Amino acid sequence: MKNVAGFHSDAARRLAGKFERDLARSLANIPARERDERIAEATAHLQDAVRDHGGDEVSALRAAIAAFGPLPDAGDARRTALVACLRFSSVIAVGVLSAIVLFALPFAIAEIANPDATGFWIYPSGDWSLSFEIQEGAREAAGGYFAPALFAIIAAAALSIAAIYRAALSPRGALSHWEDAKPA
């Protein structure tokens, strides 16, 4: 609001003040000194335009602001960085979930083919392992729940991969739409 003193009416000062605030927001990503100069320069531009336009000050100022054009979107840089961060996290998540699927799937299939040997084995020492072979001295803890549990894990991981792809990685996903959206 420090550059609006050149306007005469309160209404014009309020309008110019709002323009300054909007411009300051849109230039939020540049250094403060440069931003202050750009605001002062734009306000001086509006004052010259109002003087040249003549007539009612507020109408002239509205016309000058319209002719100045749309202000740059400050959210663009932040949005781009956030989208890149979300995409990177999504790729990592898909990688981890795929590893879980690739790890669990052979055990689930083996459990169907060879249920006696495949399982979650716990040793008397408390150590444990997932194995395709009978472990001497160890007991199989999961029993009949082993295959359903693995298939449930695989299904959950696969659904999560599909959801992440659809939301964050697909060109037609929600993240892409948000990335392309411009504030009104």
Added chain:
Amino acid sequence: MADDEAFESWCSQVRKGLLELALLTRLARGRAYGYELVAGLKRHPAFADLVEGTIYPVLARLKGDGYLDAEWVAADGGPARKYYSITKSGRAMLRRMTDRWAEIQSALSGSGS
């Protein structure tokens, strides 16, 4: 209608591409402030539809690249104005741009082939 839109889109691209050349050309004749530059450009039909605020980022970029200098000058009965003037490297860049523009015009007129 679609032709009009396509033509306007092309005009906008040309205007955008020529804005730096137009600003350097004007400033080579003497210093000027933003509104003065806009008003001068808008007198020409090619720039009549210029969105006024678009010149400030261009001026800032030209200044950042060392092609322009700028100084604030207080005015009697008006706001302080930021006057831009062309630097030595700005003049050199203008010469290069003007030469290239002449080549383009020559190519378009067929005299270069």
